[in-house]
Amino acid sequence: MAVKAQLTGPLTALQVMQDAPVIPVIVLTDVGQAVAMAKALVAGGIRMLEVTLRTPQALACIAAIARQVPEAVVGAGTLRSAADAKSAAAAGARFAVSPGYTKALGQACRDLGLPLLPGVATGSEIMMAQEDGLNHLKFFPAMQAGGPAMLKAWSGPFGDVRFCPTGGVSSDNAAQFLALPNVVCVGGSWLTPLDAMAQGDWTRIEKLAQQASILATVA
Incomplete structure:
Protein backbone atom coordinates (compact mmCIF):
# COMPACT_ATOMS: atom_id res chain seq x y z
CA MET A 1 0.00 0.00 0.00
CA ALA A 2 1.38 3.40 -1.00
CA GLN A 15 -9.43 17.16 2.55
CA VAL A 16 -10.70 15.26 5.57
CA MET A 17 -13.48 13.66 3.53
CA GLN A 18 -11.40 12.82 0.47
CA ASP A 19 -8.53 11.11 2.26
CA ALA A 20 -10.18 7.66 2.40
CA PRO A 21 -13.60 6.13 1.73
CA VAL A 22 -14.28 5.67 5.47
CA ILE A 23 -13.75 7.80 8.55
CA PRO A 24 -13.81 5.46 11.55
CA VAL A 25 -16.11 6.56 14.36
CA ILE A 26 -14.19 5.53 17.47
CA VAL A 27 -15.26 5.20 21.10
CA LEU A 28 -12.26 4.84 23.44
CA THR A 29 -12.40 4.10 27.14
CA ASP A 30 -8.75 3.13 27.67
CA VAL A 31 -5.93 5.55 26.90
CA GLY A 32 -3.59 2.58 26.79
CA GLN A 33 -5.33 1.31 23.65
CA ALA A 34 -5.41 4.57 21.72
CA VAL A 35 -1.95 4.56 20.18
CA ALA A 36 -1.92 0.88 19.17
CA MET A 37 -5.37 1.22 17.62
CA ALA A 38 -4.37 4.35 15.69
CA LYS A 39 -1.22 2.66 14.38
CA ALA A 40 -3.27 -0.35 13.21
CA LEU A 41 -5.74 1.87 11.34
CA VAL A 42 -2.95 3.86 9.70
CA ALA A 58 -11.66 10.72 24.96
CA LEU A 59 -9.59 13.90 25.18
CA ALA A 60 -6.63 12.06 26.69
CA CYS A 61 -6.87 9.51 23.88
CA ILE A 62 -6.89 12.28 21.27
CA ALA A 63 -3.83 13.83 22.90
CA ALA A 64 -1.98 10.51 22.95
CA ILE A 65 -2.66 9.84 19.28
CA ALA A 66 -1.74 13.38 18.26
CA ARG A 67 1.54 13.13 20.18
CA GLN A 68 2.61 9.56 19.40
CA VAL A 69 1.14 8.79 15.96
CA PRO A 70 2.10 11.75 13.76
CA GLU A 71 1.12 9.88 10.59
CA ALA A 72 -2.48 9.81 11.83
CA VAL A 73 -4.83 12.80 11.59
CA VAL A 74 -6.94 12.68 14.71
CA GLY A 75 -10.21 14.52 14.98
CA ALA A 76 -12.91 14.85 17.62
CA GLY A 77 -16.47 13.69 17.18
CA THR A 78 -19.70 14.34 19.08
CA LEU A 79 -18.89 18.02 19.54
CA ARG A 80 -21.97 19.84 20.85
CA SER A 81 -20.66 23.19 22.07
CA ALA A 82 -17.96 25.80 21.66
CA ALA A 83 -16.39 24.47 24.85
CA ASP A 84 -16.15 21.01 23.27
CA ALA A 85 -14.39 22.50 20.26
CA LYS A 86 -11.88 24.34 22.43
CA SER A 87 -11.12 21.25 24.50
CA ALA A 88 -10.69 19.13 21.38
CA ALA A 89 -8.33 21.61 19.74
CA ALA A 90 -6.30 21.90 22.92
CA ALA A 91 -5.94 18.10 22.98
CA GLY A 92 -4.58 18.09 19.44
CA ALA A 93 -7.64 17.41 17.30
CA ARG A 94 -7.26 18.63 13.71
CA PHE A 95 -10.87 18.33 12.59
CA ALA A 96 -14.28 18.26 14.21
CA VAL A 97 -17.47 16.28 13.70
CA SER A 98 -20.79 17.06 15.35
CA PRO A 99 -24.21 15.36 15.52
CA GLY A 100 -25.92 18.64 14.66
CA TYR A 101 -25.12 22.28 14.01
CA THR A 102 -25.31 25.58 15.86
CA LYS A 103 -23.90 28.94 14.88
CA ALA A 104 -21.91 29.04 18.13
CA LEU A 105 -20.22 25.74 17.34
CA GLY A 106 -19.53 26.79 13.77
CA GLN A 107 -17.98 30.08 14.89
CA ALA A 108 -15.84 28.35 17.51
CA CYS A 109 -14.46 25.93 14.95
CA ARG A 110 -13.69 28.76 12.53
CA ASP A 111 -11.91 30.68 15.27
CA LEU A 116 -16.13 21.01 10.88
CA LEU A 117 -18.41 18.31 9.51
CA PRO A 118 -21.74 19.17 11.12
CA GLY A 119 -24.57 16.67 11.26
CA VAL A 120 -27.72 17.38 9.24
CA ALA A 121 -30.88 15.35 8.75
CA THR A 122 -33.27 17.83 7.08
CA GLY A 123 -33.27 20.37 4.27
CA SER A 124 -33.62 23.21 6.78
CA GLU A 125 -30.52 22.08 8.63
CA ILE A 126 -28.56 21.97 5.38
CA MET A 127 -29.64 25.51 4.59
CA MET A 128 -28.64 26.73 8.07
CA ALA A 129 -25.17 25.23 7.64
CA GLN A 130 -24.85 26.70 4.15
CA GLU A 131 -25.71 30.16 5.47
CA ASP A 132 -22.47 29.90 7.43
CA GLY A 133 -20.48 28.74 4.42
CA LEU A 134 -20.51 25.00 5.14
CA ASN A 135 -21.06 22.76 2.11
CA HIS A 136 -19.38 19.55 3.34
CA LEU A 137 -21.71 17.96 5.82
CA LYS A 138 -22.32 14.81 7.84
CA PHE A 139 -25.67 13.13 7.07
CA PHE A 140 -26.72 11.80 10.46
CA PRO A 141 -28.26 9.46 11.46
CA ALA A 142 -28.00 8.29 7.86
CA MET A 143 -30.07 5.12 7.78
CA GLN A 144 -32.70 6.34 10.22
CA ALA A 145 -33.05 9.64 8.33
CA GLY A 146 -33.70 8.11 4.91
CA GLY A 147 -30.51 6.41 3.77
CA PRO A 148 -29.35 6.53 0.14
CA ALA A 149 -32.84 7.48 -1.04
CA MET A 150 -32.74 10.70 0.96
CA LEU A 151 -29.34 11.62 -0.43
CA LYS A 152 -30.60 11.02 -3.96
CA ALA A 153 -33.55 13.32 -3.26
CA TRP A 154 -31.22 16.02 -1.92
CA SER A 155 -28.98 15.92 -5.00
CA GLY A 156 -31.44 18.15 -6.87
CA PRO A 157 -32.02 21.10 -4.50
CA PHE A 158 -28.61 20.73 -2.83
CA GLY A 159 -26.42 19.85 -5.79
CA ASP A 160 -23.50 21.85 -4.38
CA VAL A 161 -23.37 19.94 -1.08
CA ARG A 162 -21.23 16.89 -0.41
CA PHE A 163 -21.94 14.45 2.39
CA CYS A 164 -20.37 11.95 4.77
CA PRO A 165 -23.23 9.65 5.82
CA THR A 166 -22.85 8.29 9.35
CA GLY A 167 -25.21 6.31 11.54
CA GLY A 168 -26.24 2.81 10.59
CA VAL A 169 -23.56 2.68 7.89
CA SER A 170 -21.75 -0.66 7.80
CA SER A 171 -19.48 -2.74 5.61
CA ASP A 172 -22.66 -4.21 4.11
CA ASN A 173 -24.18 -0.95 2.88
CA ALA A 174 -21.23 1.47 2.63
CA ALA A 175 -20.78 0.85 -1.09
CA GLN A 176 -24.39 1.92 -1.75
CA PHE A 177 -23.65 5.30 -0.22
CA LEU A 178 -20.24 5.69 -1.85
CA ALA A 179 -21.76 5.10 -5.28
CA LEU A 180 -23.79 8.33 -4.94
CA PRO A 181 -22.25 11.40 -6.61
CA ASN A 182 -22.91 13.64 -3.60
CA VAL A 183 -21.18 11.28 -1.14
CA VAL A 184 -17.42 11.70 -0.64
CA CYS A 185 -16.93 9.23 2.21
CA VAL A 186 -18.85 7.48 4.97
CA GLY A 187 -18.38 7.27 8.71
CA GLY A 188 -18.69 4.01 10.60
CA SER A 189 -17.81 2.19 13.78
CA TRP A 190 -17.21 -1.23 12.22
CA LEU A 191 -13.46 -0.63 11.83
CA THR A 192 -12.96 -0.75 15.60
CA PRO A 193 -15.30 -3.48 16.91
CA LEU A 194 -15.67 -3.64 20.67
CA ASP A 195 -14.48 -7.24 20.93
CA GLY A 200 -6.18 -5.87 21.61
CA ASP A 201 -6.59 -7.56 18.24
CA TRP A 202 -4.80 -4.89 16.23
CA THR A 203 -4.20 -7.26 13.32
CA ARG A 204 -7.96 -7.58 12.83
CA ILE A 205 -8.41 -3.82 12.99
CA GLU A 206 -5.65 -3.34 10.43
CA LYS A 207 -7.38 -5.81 8.09
CA LEU A 208 -10.72 -4.04 8.51
CA ALA A 209 -9.00 -0.76 7.65
CA GLN A 210 -7.42 -2.33 4.56
CA GLN A 211 -10.83 -3.51 3.39
CA ALA A 212 -12.35 -0.10 4.05
CA SER A 213 -9.58 1.75 2.25
CA ILE A 214 -10.49 0.12 -1.10
CA LEU A 215 -14.28 0.48 -0.81
CA ALA A 216 -14.39 3.33 -3.31
CA THR A 217 -12.92 1.12 -6.01
CA VAL A 218 -15.63 -1.47 -5.40
CA ALA A 219 -18.58 0.92 -5.30
Whole structure:
Protein backbone atom coordinates (compact mmCIF):
# COMPACT_ATOMS: atom_id res chain seq x y z
CA MET A 1 0.00 0.00 0.00
CA ALA A 2 1.38 3.40 -1.00
CA VAL A 3 2.43 5.63 1.86
CA LYS A 4 0.48 8.88 1.92
CA ALA A 5 2.33 12.15 2.27
CA GLN A 6 2.02 13.53 5.78
CA LEU A 7 -0.56 16.28 6.10
CA THR A 8 0.76 19.34 7.86
CA GLY A 9 -0.84 22.69 8.49
CA PRO A 10 -4.54 23.56 8.46
CA LEU A 11 -6.95 21.20 6.75
CA THR A 12 -10.20 21.74 4.89
CA ALA A 13 -13.33 19.67 5.41
CA LEU A 14 -12.97 18.38 1.85
CA GLN A 15 -9.43 17.16 2.55
CA VAL A 16 -10.70 15.26 5.57
CA MET A 17 -13.48 13.66 3.53
CA GLN A 18 -11.40 12.82 0.47
CA ASP A 19 -8.53 11.11 2.26
CA ALA A 20 -10.18 7.66 2.40
CA PRO A 21 -13.60 6.13 1.73
CA VAL A 22 -14.28 5.67 5.47
CA ILE A 23 -13.75 7.80 8.55
CA PRO A 24 -13.81 5.46 11.55
CA VAL A 25 -16.11 6.56 14.36
CA ILE A 26 -14.19 5.53 17.47
CA VAL A 27 -15.26 5.20 21.10
CA LEU A 28 -12.26 4.84 23.44
CA THR A 29 -12.40 4.10 27.14
CA ASP A 30 -8.75 3.13 27.67
CA VAL A 31 -5.93 5.55 26.90
CA GLY A 32 -3.59 2.58 26.79
CA GLN A 33 -5.33 1.31 23.65
CA ALA A 34 -5.41 4.57 21.72
CA VAL A 35 -1.95 4.56 20.18
CA ALA A 36 -1.92 0.88 19.17
CA MET A 37 -5.37 1.22 17.62
CA ALA A 38 -4.37 4.35 15.69
CA LYS A 39 -1.22 2.66 14.38
CA ALA A 40 -3.27 -0.35 13.21
CA LEU A 41 -5.74 1.87 11.34
CA VAL A 42 -2.95 3.86 9.70
CA ALA A 43 -1.17 0.65 8.70
CA GLY A 44 -4.39 -0.41 6.99
CA GLY A 45 -4.64 2.83 5.02
CA ILE A 46 -7.02 4.85 7.20
CA ARG A 47 -5.52 7.90 8.91
CA MET A 48 -8.49 10.28 9.44
CA LEU A 49 -9.61 9.12 12.89
CA GLU A 50 -12.72 10.48 14.58
CA VAL A 51 -12.47 9.90 18.31
CA THR A 52 -15.87 10.68 19.79
CA LEU A 53 -16.21 12.75 22.94
CA ARG A 54 -18.48 10.14 24.50
CA THR A 55 -16.20 8.98 27.29
CA PRO A 56 -14.23 10.71 30.03
CA GLN A 57 -11.02 9.38 28.46
CA ALA A 58 -11.66 10.72 24.96
CA LEU A 59 -9.59 13.90 25.18
CA ALA A 60 -6.63 12.06 26.69
CA CYS A 61 -6.87 9.51 23.88
CA ILE A 62 -6.89 12.28 21.27
CA ALA A 63 -3.83 13.83 22.90
CA ALA A 64 -1.98 10.51 22.95
CA ILE A 65 -2.66 9.84 19.28
CA ALA A 66 -1.74 13.38 18.26
CA ARG A 67 1.54 13.13 20.18
CA GLN A 68 2.61 9.56 19.40
CA VAL A 69 1.14 8.79 15.96
CA PRO A 70 2.10 11.75 13.76
CA GLU A 71 1.12 9.88 10.59
CA ALA A 72 -2.48 9.81 11.83
CA VAL A 73 -4.83 12.80 11.59
CA VAL A 74 -6.94 12.68 14.71
CA GLY A 75 -10.21 14.52 14.98
CA ALA A 76 -12.91 14.85 17.62
CA GLY A 77 -16.47 13.69 17.18
CA THR A 78 -19.70 14.34 19.08
CA LEU A 79 -18.89 18.02 19.54
CA ARG A 80 -21.97 19.84 20.85
CA SER A 81 -20.66 23.19 22.07
CA ALA A 82 -17.96 25.80 21.66
CA ALA A 83 -16.39 24.47 24.85
CA ASP A 84 -16.15 21.01 23.27
CA ALA A 85 -14.39 22.50 20.26
CA LYS A 86 -11.88 24.34 22.43
CA SER A 87 -11.12 21.25 24.50
CA ALA A 88 -10.69 19.13 21.38
CA ALA A 89 -8.33 21.61 19.74
CA ALA A 90 -6.30 21.90 22.92
CA ALA A 91 -5.94 18.10 22.98
CA GLY A 92 -4.58 18.09 19.44
CA ALA A 93 -7.64 17.41 17.30
CA ARG A 94 -7.26 18.63 13.71
CA PHE A 95 -10.87 18.33 12.59
CA ALA A 96 -14.28 18.26 14.21
CA VAL A 97 -17.47 16.28 13.70
CA SER A 98 -20.79 17.06 15.35
CA PRO A 99 -24.21 15.36 15.52
CA GLY A 100 -25.92 18.64 14.66
CA TYR A 101 -25.12 22.28 14.01
CA THR A 102 -25.31 25.58 15.86
CA LYS A 103 -23.90 28.94 14.88
CA ALA A 104 -21.91 29.04 18.13
CA LEU A 105 -20.22 25.74 17.34
CA GLY A 106 -19.53 26.79 13.77
CA GLN A 107 -17.98 30.08 14.89
CA ALA A 108 -15.84 28.35 17.51
CA CYS A 109 -14.46 25.93 14.95
CA ARG A 110 -13.69 28.76 12.53
CA ASP A 111 -11.91 30.68 15.27
CA LEU A 112 -9.86 27.58 16.14
CA GLY A 113 -9.09 26.64 12.55
CA LEU A 114 -10.88 23.32 12.91
CA PRO A 115 -12.66 22.08 9.78
CA LEU A 116 -16.13 21.01 10.88
CA LEU A 117 -18.41 18.31 9.51
CA PRO A 118 -21.74 19.17 11.12
CA GLY A 119 -24.57 16.67 11.26
CA VAL A 120 -27.72 17.38 9.24
CA ALA A 121 -30.88 15.35 8.75
CA THR A 122 -33.27 17.83 7.08
CA GLY A 123 -33.27 20.37 4.27
CA SER A 124 -33.62 23.21 6.78
CA GLU A 125 -30.52 22.08 8.63
CA ILE A 126 -28.56 21.97 5.38
CA MET A 127 -29.64 25.51 4.59
CA MET A 128 -28.64 26.73 8.07
CA ALA A 129 -25.17 25.23 7.64
CA GLN A 130 -24.85 26.70 4.15
CA GLU A 131 -25.71 30.16 5.47
CA ASP A 132 -22.47 29.90 7.43
CA GLY A 133 -20.48 28.74 4.42
CA LEU A 134 -20.51 25.00 5.14
CA ASN A 135 -21.06 22.76 2.11
CA HIS A 136 -19.38 19.55 3.34
CA LEU A 137 -21.71 17.96 5.82
CA LYS A 138 -22.32 14.81 7.84
CA PHE A 139 -25.67 13.13 7.07
CA PHE A 140 -26.72 11.80 10.46
CA PRO A 141 -28.26 9.46 11.46
CA ALA A 142 -28.00 8.29 7.86
CA MET A 143 -30.07 5.12 7.78
CA GLN A 144 -32.70 6.34 10.22
CA ALA A 145 -33.05 9.64 8.33
CA GLY A 146 -33.70 8.11 4.91
CA GLY A 147 -30.51 6.41 3.77
CA PRO A 148 -29.35 6.53 0.14
CA ALA A 149 -32.84 7.48 -1.04
CA MET A 150 -32.74 10.70 0.96
CA LEU A 151 -29.34 11.62 -0.43
CA LYS A 152 -30.60 11.02 -3.96
CA ALA A 153 -33.55 13.32 -3.26
CA TRP A 154 -31.22 16.02 -1.92
CA SER A 155 -28.98 15.92 -5.00
CA GLY A 156 -31.44 18.15 -6.87
CA PRO A 157 -32.02 21.10 -4.50
CA PHE A 158 -28.61 20.73 -2.83
CA GLY A 159 -26.42 19.85 -5.79
CA ASP A 160 -23.50 21.85 -4.38
CA VAL A 161 -23.37 19.94 -1.08
CA ARG A 162 -21.23 16.89 -0.41
CA PHE A 163 -21.94 14.45 2.39
CA CYS A 164 -20.37 11.95 4.77
CA PRO A 165 -23.23 9.65 5.82
CA THR A 166 -22.85 8.29 9.35
CA GLY A 167 -25.21 6.31 11.54
CA GLY A 168 -26.24 2.81 10.59
CA VAL A 169 -23.56 2.68 7.89
CA SER A 170 -21.75 -0.66 7.80
CA SER A 171 -19.48 -2.74 5.61
CA ASP A 172 -22.66 -4.21 4.11
CA ASN A 173 -24.18 -0.95 2.88
CA ALA A 174 -21.23 1.47 2.63
CA ALA A 175 -20.78 0.85 -1.09
CA GLN A 176 -24.39 1.92 -1.75
CA PHE A 177 -23.65 5.30 -0.22
CA LEU A 178 -20.24 5.69 -1.85
CA ALA A 179 -21.76 5.10 -5.28
CA LEU A 180 -23.79 8.33 -4.94
CA PRO A 181 -22.25 11.40 -6.61
CA ASN A 182 -22.91 13.64 -3.60
CA VAL A 183 -21.18 11.28 -1.14
CA VAL A 184 -17.42 11.70 -0.64
CA CYS A 185 -16.93 9.23 2.21
CA VAL A 186 -18.85 7.48 4.97
CA GLY A 187 -18.38 7.27 8.71
CA GLY A 188 -18.69 4.01 10.60
CA SER A 189 -17.81 2.19 13.78
CA TRP A 190 -17.21 -1.23 12.22
CA LEU A 191 -13.46 -0.63 11.83
CA THR A 192 -12.96 -0.75 15.60
CA PRO A 193 -15.30 -3.48 16.91
CA LEU A 194 -15.67 -3.64 20.67
CA ASP A 195 -14.48 -7.24 20.93
CA ALA A 196 -11.35 -6.55 18.88
CA MET A 197 -10.60 -3.51 21.01
CA ALA A 198 -11.10 -5.45 24.24
CA GLN A 199 -8.79 -8.22 23.05
CA GLY A 200 -6.18 -5.87 21.61
CA ASP A 201 -6.59 -7.56 18.24
CA TRP A 202 -4.80 -4.89 16.23
CA THR A 203 -4.20 -7.26 13.32
CA ARG A 204 -7.96 -7.58 12.83
CA ILE A 205 -8.41 -3.82 12.99
CA GLU A 206 -5.65 -3.34 10.43
CA LYS A 207 -7.38 -5.81 8.09
CA LEU A 208 -10.72 -4.04 8.51
CA ALA A 209 -9.00 -0.76 7.65
CA GLN A 210 -7.42 -2.33 4.56
CA GLN A 211 -10.83 -3.51 3.39
CA ALA A 212 -12.35 -0.10 4.05
CA SER A 213 -9.58 1.75 2.25
CA ILE A 214 -10.49 0.12 -1.10
CA LEU A 215 -14.28 0.48 -0.81
CA ALA A 216 -14.39 3.33 -3.31
CA THR A 217 -12.92 1.12 -6.01
CA VAL A 218 -15.63 -1.47 -5.40
CA ALA A 219 -18.58 0.92 -5.30
